[in-house]
Amino acid sequence: MISFDLITFLDILGVIAFSISGVLTSMRKQMDVFGILIIAFITAIGGGTLRDLLLDQPVVWLRDLTYAYTIIISVFIAIVFQNKLNYLRKSLFLFDTIGLGLYTVVGVEKALAADIPWLICIAFGTMSACFGGVLRDILSNEIPIIFRQEIYATACILGGLVYFALSQFSININWVFVISLSVVILLRILAVVFKISLPSVYR
Amino acid sequence: MISFDLITFLDILGVIAFSISGVLTSMRKQMDVFGILIIAFITAIGGGTLRDLLLDQPVVWLRDLTYAYTIIISVFIAIVFQNKLNYLRKSLFLFDTIGLGLYTVVGVEKALAADIPWLICIAFGTMSACFGGVLRDILSNEIPIIFRQEIYATACILGGLVYFALSQFSININWVFVISLSVVILLRILAVVFKISLPSVYR
Amino acid sequence: MISFDLITFLDILGVIAFSISGVLTSMRKQMDVFGILIIAFITAIGGGTLRDLLLDQPVVWLRDLTYAYTIIISVFIAIVFQNKLNYLRKSLFLFDTIGLGLYTVVGVEKALAADIPWLICIAFGTMSACFGGVLRDILSNEIPIIFRQEIYATACILGGLVYFALSQFSININWVFVISLSVVILLRILAVVFKISLPSVYR
Numbered sequence: 001m002i003s004f005d006l007i008t009f010l011d012i013l014g015v016i017a018f019s020i021s022g023v024l025t026s027m028r029k030q031m032d033v034f035g036i037l038i039i040a041f042i043t044a045i046g047g048g049t050l051r052d053l054l055l056d057q058p059v060v061w062l063r064d065l066t067y068a069y070t071i072i073i074s075v076f077i078a079i080v081f082q083n084k085l086n087y088l089r090k091s092l093f094l095f096d097t098i099g100l101g102l103y104t105v106v107g108v109e110k111a112l113a114a115d116i117p118w119l120i121c122i123a124f125g126t127m128s129a130c131f132g133g134v135l136r137d138i139l140s141n142e143i144p145i146i147f148r149q150e151i152y153a154t155a156c157i158l159g160g161l162v163y164f165a166l167s168q169f170s171i172n173i174n175w176v177f178v179i180s181l182s183v184v185i186l187l188r189i190l191a192v193v194f195k196i197s198l199p200s201v202y203r
Numbered sequence: 204m205i206s207f208d209l210i211t212f213l214d215i216l217g218v219i220a221f222s223i224s225g226v227l228t229s230m231r232k233q234m235d236v237f238g239i240l241i242i243a244f245i246t247a248i249g250g251g252t253l254r255d256l257l258l259d260q261p262v263v264w265l266r267d268l269t270y271a272y273t274i275i276i277s278v279f280i281a282i283v284f285q286n287k288l289n290y291l292r293k294s295l296f297l298f299d300t301i302g303l304g305l306y307t308v309v310g311v312e313k314a315l316a317a318d319i320p321w322l323i324c325i326a327f328g329t330m331s332a333c334f335g336g337v338l339r340d341i342l343s344n345e346i347p348i349i350f351r352q353e354i355y356a357t358a359c360i361l362g363g364l365v366y367f368a369l370s371q372f373s374i375n376i377n378w379v380f381v382i383s384l385s386v387v388i389l390l391r392i393l394a395v396v397f398k399i400s401l402p403s404v405y406r
Numbered sequence: 407m408i409s410f411d412l413i414t415f416l417d418i419l420g421v422i423a424f425s426i427s428g429v430l431t432s433m434r435k436q437m438d439v440f441g442i443l444i445i446a447f448i449t450a451i452g453g454g455t456l457r458d459l460l461l462d463q464p465v466v467w468l469r470d471l472t473y474a475y476t477i478i479i480s481v482f483i484a485i486v487f488q489n490k491l492n493y494l495r496k497s498l499f500l501f502d503t504i505g506l507g508l509y510t511v512v513g514v515e516k517a518l519a520a521d522i523p524w525l526i527c528i529a530f531g532t533m534s535a536c537f538g539g540v541l542r543d544i545l546s547n548e549i550p551i552i553f554r555q556e557i558y559a560t561a562c563i564l565g566g567l568v569y570f571a572l573s574q575f576s577i578n579i580n581w582v583f584v585i586s587l588s589v590v591i592l593l594r595i596l597a598v599v600f601k602i603s604l605p606s607v608y609r
């Protein structure tokens with residue numbers, strides 16, 4: 001495991017980005033302040049909750065107040081500065097991508113540690129990273145956006161594959177962590193910058 | 204803990220009210236009798252199920268048939284007397300509010316007993332009380348009503364705060380229970396009677 | 407328990423049918439290849455996952471790769487032969503019905519083994535069989551079809567009742583299994599062939 005402090009820092013960036021994406025979606029639906037808070041909360045912790053329930057491990061945000069505080073503060077700031085959020089668009093995209101990468105890698109790592117077969121570990125990492133956003137969209141009565149925007153999840157799948165592949169060699173696990181995290185982040189940035197998407201399956 | 208019989212009695216009132224709110228929503232969507240039964244069931248036990256899964260405790264309705272019987276009988280009666288339900292509007296509102304208060308307080312209590320930090324306990328109580336209604340609305344393909352009607356959940360949050368605050372003093376736990384339950388019930392009744400809602404966050 | 411190989415074979419037929427029903431629903435919503443895969447996956451494993459979470463037992467597809475492989479291959483074939491799927495309509499209906507029966511019976515059996523009261527066991531079997539399809543429809547932003555098409559779930563309820571009733575006598579458990587599985591399958595086929603539905607509850 002990489003140093004705890006760096007992971008915590010990246011995790012908080014991810015929680016901030018996921019919360020704010022929840023705020024933006026729920027405000028578009030004219031929800032009240034409580035609805036906004038709940039959607040932000042569920043977007044930020046949904047993936048990790050499903051991960052922990054399926055692995056039958058303690059649900060992480062129940063014990064660690066960092067998550068709740070980060071979400072509440074992010075929601076408060078996002079509501080106060082709602083007209084300014086557009087200027088932060090690029091930073092938010094970056095934080096969101098960092099969160100995506102981090103939750104993928106942590107999900108794969110937790111599943112591997114629980115002796116889950118590799119193919120399922122990769123599905124698991126992808127799910128941990130994406131499920132919060134899926135819940136956000138279901139609760140807002142929309143078809144989840146990731147089912148239509150495939151590079152989002154494809155970046156998680158490829159990052160998970162890299163993590164698994166590298167973990168088979170005697171490479172320091174910190175490097176495995178950093179490299180696969182970077183793969184997810186780079187792939188998503190490249191896909192957005194160059195507007196890459198997979199070929200359509202429809203004929 | 205207050206006497207078991209009173210809690211059981213209040214719990215059954217809550218299950219009746221939640222089931223019937225499920226029946227009303229699903230009938231508005233022209234569901235068949237099976238759909239109506241399922242939606243009633245999920246509305247009544249959804250919050251408690253999520254609570255027990257997250258705390259990794261046995262799911263209560265799996266072992267205790269009181270819930271299933273109460274739900275089945277409520278659904279049967281609600282379907283038979285569907286044209287008369289309007290006369291019961293006030294009683295149903297009262298039962299629903301009792302259920303809301305009871306599930307909040309029981310949720311906070313179970314979370315505190317599991318050594319969850321206080322802020323999460325209050326979120327937990329609110330979630331236990333509101334999640335059945337959220338599932339009811341998602342399954343009926345609507346945006347959950349509590350995300351637009353804030354006093355509903357706000358009453359739970361304030362009741363949870365009162366429970367936590369009082370439990371810090373050496374007050375008999377029965378009184379803590381009764382007082383915070385009453386806070387939720389009174390707040391919701393006052394909010395509905397005086398049409399109180401929180402100020403809008405939109406500018 | 408009946409011989410493992412026959413159950414495995416029926417289970418795979420069920421997974422194939424459920425996956426392909428997921429593919430058909432998600433393609434109708436113009437999802438991308440990742441969305442299609444996820445919806446197929448969730449349709450196939452949703453019911454079993456809820457069953458295992460509620461019983462606090464290990465989630466079966468996390469350890470056994472048969473599910474993941476079957477789903478991935480089914481999705482691949484369904485996409486490649488998307489224009490030919492209509493010719494398979496009858497086989498798919500049969501596989502789907504086999505899956506429905508099998509998941510009902512396995513759900514009832516697992517719940518009985520966990521000492522759950524009989525009424526809940528039957529609800530449990532029905533839920534195990536139907537929940538994947540419910541999730542499929544929610545994720546596709548539709549009201550779950552089983553809430554409108556009652557013979558689907560009614561077949562599960564009656565099959566569950568037969569399983570429970572027969573298991574009270576000293577009948578070989580293999581026969582109980584086969585008979586109640588056949589009840590679900592026959593009821594659904596008869597309901598579809600003769601267009602049977604329960605009387606409406608609306609007046």
